[in-house]
Amino acid sequence: MKLFYLLLLSSFLSYSGYSQNASTYLFSTSTTTYSYLSGGTSVTNILGDDLLGSYTSIGFNFNFCGSTYNSFKPNSNGWLSFANVTPSSSQSRNNSTTNAQYIDPVVMPLWDDLSGSGGSAMYQVSGTAPNRVFTFEWRNWRWLYYASSGCISFQVKLYETTNVVEFIYKQESGTLQGPSATIGIARLNSDYKTLSNSSSSPTASSSSFYTSINSKPANGQIYRFSPPVVCSGMPTAGSISASASTICGTGSTTLNLAGASFGSGITYQWQYYNGSSWVNVGTNATSYTTANLTSTTQFRCQVYCSNSGMTATASAITITVDPKPSLASTTSEVFICGSGNSATLSVSGGGTSYSWSPSTGLSSTSGTSVTASPSSTTVYTITATLGGCDSSVILPVNVAPLISGIATTATPSAVCSGESTQLQTSAGGTTYSMYRIIPAFVTQTSPQTPGFTSNDDGYATVSIPFSFNFYGNSYSTIYIGTNGYVGFSTTSMTSLSPQTLPSTTNPSNLIALFWHDLNLNNGGSVTYSTEGIAPYRKFVVYYNNVKDYSNATSSNNRGQIILYESTNVIDVIVDETYNTASTYSRTLGIENSGGSSGL
Numbered sequence: 001m002k003l004f005y006l007l008l009l010s011s012f013l014s015y016s017g018y019s020q021n022a023s024t025y026l027f028s029t030s031t032t033t034y035s036y037l038s039g040g041t042s043v044t045n046i047l048g049d050d051l052l053g054s055y056t057s058i059g060f061n062f063n064f065c066g067s068t069y070n071s072f073k074p075n076s077n078g079w080l081s082f083a084n085v086t087p088s089s090s091q092s093r094n095n096s097t098t099n100a101q102y103i104d105p106v107v108m109p110l111w112d113d114l115s116g117s118g119g120s121a122m123y124q125v126s127g128t129a130p131n132r133v134f135t136f137e138w139r140n141w142r143w144l145y146y147a148s149s150g151c152i153s154f155q156v157k158l159y160e161t162t163n164v165v166e167f168i169y170k171q172e173s174g175t176l177q178g179p180s181a182t183i184g185i186a187r188l189n190s191d192y193k194t195l196s197n198s199s200s201s202p203t204a205s206s207s208s209f210y211t212s213i214n215s216k217p218a219n220g221q222i223y224r225f226s227p228p229v230v231c232s233g234m235p236t237a238g239s240i241s242a243s244a245s246t247i248c249g250t251g252s253t254t255l256n257l258a259g260a261s262f263g264s265g266i267t268y269q270w271q272y273y274n275g276s277s278w279v280n281v282g283t284n285a286t287s288y289t290t291a292n293l294t295s296t297t298q299f300r301c302q303v304y305c306s307n308s309g310m311t312a313t314a315s316a317i318t319i320t321v322d323p324k325p326s327l328a329s330t331t332s333e334v335f336i337c338g339s340g341n342s343a344t345l346s347v348s349g350g351g352t353s354y355s356w357s358p359s360t361g362l363s364s365t366s367g368t369s370v371t372a373s374p375s376s377t378t379v380y381t382i383t384a385t386l387g388g389c390d391s392s393v394i395l396p397v398n399v400a401p402l403i404s405g406i407a408t409t410a411t412p413s414a415v416c417s418g419e420s421t422q423l424q425t426s427a428g429g430t431t432y433s434m435y436r437i438i439p440a441f442v443t444q445t446s447p448q449t450p451g452f453t454s455n456d457d458g459y460a461t462v463s464i465p466f467s468f469n470f471y472g473n474s475y476s477t478i479y480i481g482t483n484g485y486v487g488f489s490t491t492s493m494t495s496l497s498p499q500t501l502p503s504t505t506n507p508s509n510l511i512a513l514f515w516h517d518l519n520l521n522n523g524g525s526v527t528y529s530t531e532g533i534a535p536y537r538k539f540v541v542y543y544n545n546v547k548d549y550s551n552a553t554s555s556n557n558r559g560q561i562i563l564y565e566s567t568n569v570i571d572v573i574v575d576e577t578y579n580t581a582s583t584y585s586r587t588l589g590i591e592n593s594g595g596s597s598g599l
Contacts, residue, residue, distance in 0.1 A: 007597040012431045015049050020227055021194065022589055024227075025225045025226060027150075028224060028227040029200055029224065030222045031200075033153075035166065036137070037122050037124050037139075037140060039124065040122035041122055046075065046116050047116040047118075048115060049115055049116075049381045050145075050539055051075070051077075052073065052087070052092065053073055053121075055073045056071060058072055058134050060129065060160045061284045062134070064082055064107075064165075064185075065191075066106060073085060075103070075511070076138075077112065077115060078111050078112055078114050078181070080106065080156050080238055080413075081103050081105065085102060085104050085281070087099070087102035087495075090393050095182040097188075097190075099189075100186050100188075100209070101189040104478045105157055105187050106189060106226075107167075107183065108182050109154045109156050110152070110183060110586055111182040112143060112179060113177040115147075118142070119139050119140035119150050120140065121137060121138055122137055122139075125347055131160055131161060133158070134157065137153065137154070137156050138154055139153045140172055140174075142174065143175045143179050143216075144179060148174065149172075149174040150173070151170060151171075151173075151174035151176055152169065152174075152216050153170040153172055154170070163227050164224060165224070165225040166221070166224050167224075168222050169218070170219050171216045171217075176214070176215070179215070180212050181212075182210060182211050183198065183223065191206075192209060194208070194210045194222065194224065198213050198215050198221075200221065202223075206239060215470075217456050219548070226378055229263035229500060230265055231264065231307050232308055233310065234305070234308070235308075235310065235311070236260055236261045237262060237313055238286075239258055239259055239315065240255055240257055240299065240300070240314050241256050241258065241351060242254070242256075242259070242317055242366045246319075247320070248321075248388065249321075249322075249323065250294050250321070253293070253319055254288070254289045255270065260286065260295045260301075263307065263466075266307065267284050268284050268285060268301055268303055268304075268306055269288055269301065271300050273299075273316070278300070290319070291433065294319045294321060297319050298318050300312070300313060300316040313566075314332075320386050322385060322388055322389045323350075323386065324390070325386035325389065326349045327350075327351065327393050328348055329382065330346040334397045334398065336374075336398070337400055337534065338398060338399070338400070339376070340373065340375075343371070344372075345370050345380065347368050347393065347395075349384045349391070351391070352386055353385045354366060354368055354384050355383045357381050357383075360378055361373045361443070361543070362380070362391070366510075369502060370535045376399050377398045377399050379394055380392075380394065380395045380397065382394075383393060388462065391495060418478040432570075439541075439573045439574060439575070441560055442531055443531075444540055445529065447529045449525070450480050453494075455468075456519045457483065457494040457495075459481045460479070462477070462479065463477055463478075464476050466528050466534065466565040469568045470509070471509075471593065478539075481493045482518055482542060483495065484514040484577075485497050485511060485592055486514040489593065491508060492506035492507035496517040501589040501591045503591070505596075508593055511572065512572075512587045513541075513543060514557050514563050514574060515588075516548070516584050518557060519552065520547075522552035523546070524544055524558075526542065526543050527541075528541045528542070529542075532565075535567065536567075538562070538565070541560065541561045541562075543557060545557070545558055554580045555578060555579035555581075559573050559574040559576075560573045572588060
């Protein structure tokens with residue numbers, strides 16, 4: 001009796017002598033003309049919803065993932081198992097890695113909650129040994145089960161001797177209803193290869209079990225899974241290439257091994273040379289992305305065949321790391337009063353050559369020192385080159401208009417010897433010019449939090465510790481709004497809708513950093529502080545990681561508004577303002593109290 005049991009067991013399952021993982025199968029695609037099966041054996045016990053067929057003979061031995069099978073069990077939910085499985089209805093229809101354990105080893109041409117109602121199923125063996133082909137067909141299948149008619153037909157083909165698995169598809173007229181399928185193969189629920197989509201060139205992954213395919217493969221689309229070739233003898237080493245063979249300063253590169261042996265029993269070991277020996281790095285793959293390299297380094301890859309115990313080593317590749325030249329400007333920014341005047345611009349560094357651009361207003365476009373006389377504000381880029389590497393800095397030259405309307409008066413205008421008079425000078429200057437600067441956040445030494453009327457569309461009243469002149473008017477009080485702007489009057493300080501400036505629509509008399517609908521309840525903070533020593537103090541308002549009102553988790557807003565004592569200069573520094581989920585308008589600029597002038 002014991003001998004009979006062992007012989008019976010071997011009739012449907014035997015071990016091939018070496019193991020293969022589903023993850024190592026080679027994936028490819030092609031197309032053909034889909035042909036319905038004719039004259040095969042009908043399978044009527046899966047023509048419905050969540051139905052499991054009988055365990056039936058394939059007709060020949062088929063090796064799948066290192067084990068040999070000669071029977072199969074089909075299911076109405078678009079899969080075929082090589083084991084005599086008995087999953088529950090929910091386990092058979094809900095495609096997931098968890099449920100794969102109840103149906104493996106399995107091929108999954110279209111695992112989803114399908115129905116064979118109104119369709120047909122059959123299988124057939126064609127050809128002659130040792131090159132026979134087993135085909136199973138699900139014809140006019142409903143996807144999902146509640147579709148009103150057949151949506152798709154598909155076949156599994158198993159090839160004798162080569163042990164290749166193929167899936168072939170044909171679109172039917174029915175409309176899909178909420179599809180979310182898995183296509184692929186699995187030895188275990190931890191060893192699989194599934195497709196990312198149903199296109200002509202999907203990704204076949206052994207690390208992501210895809211469960212969201214929602215469109216029909218094209219008519220005649222073939223997805224092919226081929227077992228890896230078992231290695232023997234001396235493997236082929238192949239050759240190594242790099243995405244970047246020269247790196248400037250520091251950085252990484254990706255190494256790729258091409259032309260090397262692959263298949264069952266082949267492993268890859270990347271190594272780098274530390275000056276005295278080769279050190280193992282990376283994973284078992286034909287590509288390797290290095291860590292950040294700071295010096296020239298050699299890499300190689302060893303290809304090992306476990307069946308023969310032999311190793312081939314690819315020729316080493318050298319990744320050259322060249323130093324980036326140092327480069328610094330002598331000043332962060334330059335101001336010129338009036339067109340026609342000039343300034344000397346200088347840089348220092350370790351380059352062998354230097355270039356300046358644009359050439360507008362420059363006495364030269366090379367060297368470490370040039371004379372600049374642009375007619376309008378210009379940002380120059382200076383590039384230093386050393387070997388194959390370069391470094392760049394920018395140097396803004398701001399051209400400010402000459403002050404007009406200068407007038408001097410004396411009261412009284414005539415005096416006797418020994419008497420005094422009061423002299424007074426006035427000048428124009430109630431207009432503003434905008435210049436690009438090199439941004440530099442001010443570090444707040446003792447930041448304070450405003451007392452907002454509301455964290456959403458609110459504002460706070462704050463005293464400025466010095467008199468600030470804005471459009472010809474002096475202010476010692478500022479109103480800080482939650483929506484990314486400050487003002488010098490309370491009118492409409494809660495506005496959430498940005499405007500193009502200038503505009504006579506309130507609010508006016510404002511400085512906007514990134515005015516739009518923000519909400520402190522969603523995250524971030526607003527602080528203010530006074531930095532420096534009189535009469536050159538700075539009043540700083542800092543919006544730090546404030547979120548939008550809508551799609552808050554996809555947004556961020558960070559920047560500063562800086563008011564300068566005595567000079568009445570305004571810096572508006574935007575570090576970032578974005579929302580990756582939606583596109584919103586934002587306003588950056590200034591506007592006077594009547595809304596008649598602004599930038």
